[in-house]
Amino acid sequence: MRRPLLFALLLVAVAIPMTAQQYKDTEDTPKDTVIKRDETVKPDSRYANMPDEAVPYRRFTKPYYDWFVREDTLEYHGAADKRPDGNPAQLNEIAIGFMSPIENNPESIFGIPELHGAQLALEQANARGGYKGKPYALKIHNESALWGASSAELVKMLFNENCWAMLGCVDGQNCHISLRVSLKLEVPIIDVGTTDPTVTETRIPWLLHDFPDDRQQGYTLADYVFKALRLKRIAVLRTQTRYARIGVAKFNDEARRMGRQPVLEVKFERGDKDFTHQLQMLRDAKVEGIVLWGEATEAGLILKQMRQMGMKQPVFGSSRLAHSPLLEVAGPAAEGLVVTAALDPTRKDPKWQAFRDAYRQKFNEEPIDYAAYAYDGMNLLIASINKAGLNRGRIMDALRDYQMKTYQGVAGTIYFDHTLNNLAPVNLARVKDGKFEYWLAPRQHGHEGDKTGVRD
Numbered sequence: 001m002r003r004p005l006l007f008a009l010l011l012v013a014v015a016i017p018m019t020a021q022q023y024k025d026t027e028d029t030p031k032d033t034v035i036k037r038d039e040t041v042k043p044d045s046r047y048a049n050m051p052d053e054a055v056p057y058r059r060f061t062k063p064y065y066d067w068f069v070r071e072d073t074l075e076y077h078g079a080a081d082k083r084p085d086g087n088p089a090q091l092n093e094i095a096i097g098f099m100s101p102i103e104n105n106p107e108s109i110f111g112i113p114e115l116h117g118a119q120l121a122l123e124q125a126n127a128r129g130g131y132k133g134k135p136y137a138l139k140i141h142n143e144s145a146l147w148g149a150s151s152a153e154l155v156k157m158l159f160n161e162n163c164w165a166m167l168g169c170v171d172g173q174n175c176h177i178s179l180r181v182s183l184k185l186e187v188p189i190i191d192v193g194t195t196d197p198t199v200t201e202t203r204i205p206w207l208l209h210d211f212p213d214d215r216q217q218g219y220t221l222a223d224y225v226f227k228a229l230r231l232k233r234i235a236v237l238r239t240q241t242r243y244a245r246i247g248v249a250k251f252n253d254e255a256r257r258m259g260r261q262p263v264l265e266v267k268f269e270r271g272d273k274d275f276t277h278q279l280q281m282l283r284d285a286k287v288e289g290i291v292l293w294g295e296a297t298e299a300g301l302i303l304k305q306m307r308q309m310g311m312k313q314p315v316f317g318s319s320r321l322a323h324s325p326l327l328e329v330a331g332p333a334a335e336g337l338v339v340t341a342a343l344d345p346t347r348k349d350p351k352w353q354a355f356r357d358a359y360r361q362k363f364n365e366e367p368i369d370y371a372a373y374a375y376d377g378m379n380l381l382i383a384s385i386n387k388a389g390l391n392r393g394r395i396m397d398a399l400r401d402y403q404m405k406t407y408q409g410v411a412g413t414i415y416f417d418h419t420l421n422n423l424a425p426v427n428l429a430r431v432k433d434g435k436f437e438y439w440l441a442p443r444q445h446g447h448e449g450d451k452t453g454v455r456d
Contacts, residue, residue, distance in 0.1 A: 048197070048215050049423045051223065053257045073418035074205040074400055080186040080393025086164070088390065093137040094130065096122070096381065097157035097166035099150060099178065100193065101143040106270065106295075107170045109325075110370045111143060114193055116363050117374030118167055124358075125382045131390075136382070139163055143174050150174040154181045154189075164392060165190065165381055167374065172196025173242055182206040188384075188396040192377035193370050195319070196246050200419040208380065208399045208420040210411075211373045212319065217340040218250030220426050220441045221316055224338065225289060226260045229314075235264040235287040237278060237302065239294040247318050248293045263287060270295060275302050276309075283311055292317040300329025307333040314338070322429050322436060323368060334431040341427040343369035343411050344438040355410035369411065376409030 047068040052058065067073075088094070098118055100111035118138060126135045139161045141153040157163035165188040169175035175194045179202060182189050189207040191199060197213040225231050234255065238244040248265070255261055264285045266278045279302070282290060290306075290313055292299055299321045306315070315337050322341040327334055345356070345366070355375060359367040367375075380399065388394035400420065407414040415424045429436040 048417065048421070049219075051219055051254070053222075054219065054254050056257075068201065068203075068417070068419050070418060071403065073203060074403070074420060076205040076393075076396070076400070078186065078393070081391055081397065083391065083393065086162075086390030088132045088134050091134055091162075091390075094134050094385070094390070095137050095139050095157075095161050095163045096378075097139050097141065097154070097161065097163035097187075098168050099141040099143050099153050099157075099166060099174075100168040100170050101145070102140070103142055105143065105145045107143075107145075110170050110193055110320075110368075111168075113368050113371035114168060114170070114374040115140065116359065117192075117367065117371035118378045120355075120359055120362060121375045121378035121382065123362075125379075131385060141168075143168065143171060145171075147173060148177060151177050151181060154178050154185060154187060158185050158187055163187070164385060164390060165395060167192060167377055167381060169194045170370070171242070172199060172246060175199050176202070179204050179207055186396075187392055188381070188399060190377040190381050190399075192374040195243065197250065197421070198246070200421040203419070205400070206396055208377075208402065208416070210377050210380070210407075210409075210414050210416075210422045211370075212340075212342045212422055212424070212426045214247040214250045214318075216423065216426050217318055218247065218252075218254055220340055220428065221251055221291065221318075222254040222258060222260075224428060224441065225291070225316055226255065226258050229289075231288045231314075232260060233286070233288045234260065234262045234291060235266065235282050235285055235289075236262045236291045236293065237266050237268070237282065238292070239270050239298065240267050241270055241294075243320075244293040244318075248291070251291060251293075262291070268294075268298070270298065272298060273301060275305050279306055279309055279311065282313075283309065287313060289314045289316065291315075292321065294318075294320070296321050296323045296326035297329055300326045300334065303330040303333040303337065319369065319426070327431065327434060327436075332434070334434075337431045339429050340441075341369070341429040341436070341438055343372055344427045344429075344440075346438055347412075349410075349412070351408065351410045352412075372409070372411040376407070376411050376414065379409065380407065 100114045101107040102111045102115055122136045122138055130136055139157060143150055154166055157166055167190040169191045170193040172194050175191055183204050191207055191209040193211050195214045197215040200209050236248055238248050266281050268278055292315055317339040319340045319342045321339045356367055384395050384398035388398040402416045403418050405416060413424050414422045417423050425440055427438050428441040429438045
């Protein structure tokens with residue numbers, strides 16, 4: 001009789017949840033990794049500037065621990081700063097690695113502007129004297145569209161070219177791979193184009209990211225669609241790419257927590273021309289609006305075909321749609337489209353105006369968001385090298401000093417959180433009279449039934 005009784009007591013013990021203090025006192029749990037259940041998290045300490053609706057289980061309980069909101073999130077205990085410094089007297093140049101899609105890749109339309117922005121920043125730095133009289137030099141590597149092909153590029157930068165850091169990235173998976181390599185090589189990475197928010201969630205302390213990510217874009221779109229416009233029945237149309245899959249997941253997660261789970265998600269391949277089947281599915285679902293996550297050219301075709309089919313639903317999209325190819329392809333069918341935008345090119349900020357003029361003069365084209373964030377990222381890196389010297393560990397230490405601080409760049413205000421990710425509010429852009437008009441998108445703080453709106 002004792003064995004069944006003992007077994008029953010064990011079952012009861014397992015079924016009773018541990019208290020916060022009991023959880024904290026378990027031997028395999030670090031003493032400083034659990035907060036007490038009755039502690040309240042300050043609104044400004046929420047990870048990723050998370051709105052109320054995005055907080056998991058907020059109606060039921062408070063978390064034992066909040067990730068990514070502590071000063072030691074990227075704390076580093078290695079010895080990279082103890083390695084010998086580079087001696088400028090023995091160097092002909094100060095090499096900086098660059099990796100983005102520049103050829104044989106459909107995303108080169110973003111990678112080439114990134115390259116131009118980085119080149120302009122280095123040219124201006126060299127005009128100021130470089131580093132102790134030695135010129136900065138960019139070592140250019142192509143970000144391949146093949147999964148994993150970028151894994152050796154950072155190795156080449158370090159051992160073949162003596163690069164002090166790497167700047168670039170557009171594709172999230174390639175950036176993840178480079179980041180894993182940097183964990184071993186201890187080389188700073190400045191990510192200036194990836195929208196994948198999971199890159200900084202690795203807690204690998206060798207990366208700074210300045211481009212607005214999918215989490216910020218998804219929160220902003222959900223806020224606008226469900227709070228400002230009060231739409232309820234939404235569908236999603238997206239490409240079969242990691243870029244769209246990750247971005248839509250962040251939007252869907254916020255929509256679900258707001259009680260507005262999209263009723264349908266339809267996919268298409270990058271490069272498709274005919275979207276009749278997908279649009280018929282959306283029309284039959286009788287949705288009130290469509291969230292479109294993909295590339296500008298395909299989005300332009302989708303808008304044209306939608307309107308030709310008599311579909312009048314409003315369309316919303318991600319920042320890659322806020323570019324001129326969409327307007328050129330869609331024509332009048334783009335009217336009313338609202339998208340997130342990583343940059344407002346119409347603003348009169350002197351820094352932006354000076355950058356745009358210099359960029360136009362050098363490259364004979366208008367700078368896009370990827371060029372601006374690459375320019376800002378390169379200037380952040382150059383400032384860190386000037387401060388820390390030629391030591392990769394101390395360069396990254398200087399970059400970590402930007403935690404919870406703002407940087408005023410040509411792209412606008414950048415605010416870095418404890419993961420060194422940019423949390424600044426993103427813009428919204430509406431197509432009106434064949435042009436994008438922009439406004440900053442502060443999030444609505446009222447509940448769904450509140451009479452809230454955004455500035456037109």
